[in-house]
Amino acid sequence: MTVKVKSEKLKLWYGEKQALKGVSLDIYENKITAFIGPSGCGKSTYLRCLNRMNDLIDSVRIDGKVTLDGHDIYEDGVDEVAVRKKVGMVFQQPNPFPKSIYDNIAYAPLMHDMVKKGKECDELVENSLKDAGLWEEVKDKLQESGTALSGGQQQRLCIARTIAVKPDVILMDEPTSALDPISTQNIENLMTKLKEKFTIVVVTHNMQQAARIADYTAFFHMGDLIEYDETEKIFVNPKEEKTEQYITGKFG
Ligand SMILES: Nc1ncnc2c1ncn2[C@@H]1O[C@H](COP(=O)(O)OP(=O)(O)O)[C@@H](O)[C@H]1O
């Protein structure tokens, strides 16, 4: 198994407040890794460290190391825009641009000069929508607004938009928590397909979801990584008492 992303003793402070206390974790290529743990334990903070999204917050200070394919993404001279292109992100609330379905997907690849306008771009839009399982539903209305779609469709549009710039890793922060059960199932099925092409890291407050889709699961508590293992081991036979207490609902 190939380690795609690795963190070593990663610490993060918001001003005086320490939110990550030294997290070391290997994320494997073409697997789904889930982060679970009670609200406020640092899951989103940690996820955002993996594509330098926390750099956008003034008060943040980071210590430790994160590597992508063995390269330190926080090293001097690393272009954080290039990092975010390789490590895409999907958020809890579907957030399509107030533009057409077509433009939602074409925007970034055109901006990055990845494709030319016209046929090449059309093909990328079609393939991205196909990979996101949305093509059949929208192929006859590509010029309609992305924001007019249902919540579940909007989230798949956001996934298509992320895929279109050909990232290696897709980070998802509670991608289904704003969706109904059917849309949630669609996204879960989609994630299982997408891991063939991408490495997927997903934060979820839904332990059943982690158990259904994740190959590996990491349990966080108060800024620490308590336990990390194959998903089945975490849910069937955890090593740490804290993990056991959490998965059995003793706190949350
Ligand atoms: N932008 C921010 N500024 C200050 N504190 C923050 C910020 N974002 C998160 N925190 C704090 O960091 C801790 C971890 O938050 P977060 O990573 O959002 O947890 P989770 O995603 O597990 O719910 C919490 O105490 C939260 O209040």
Ligand SMILES: [Mg+2]
């Ligand atoms: Mg969060």
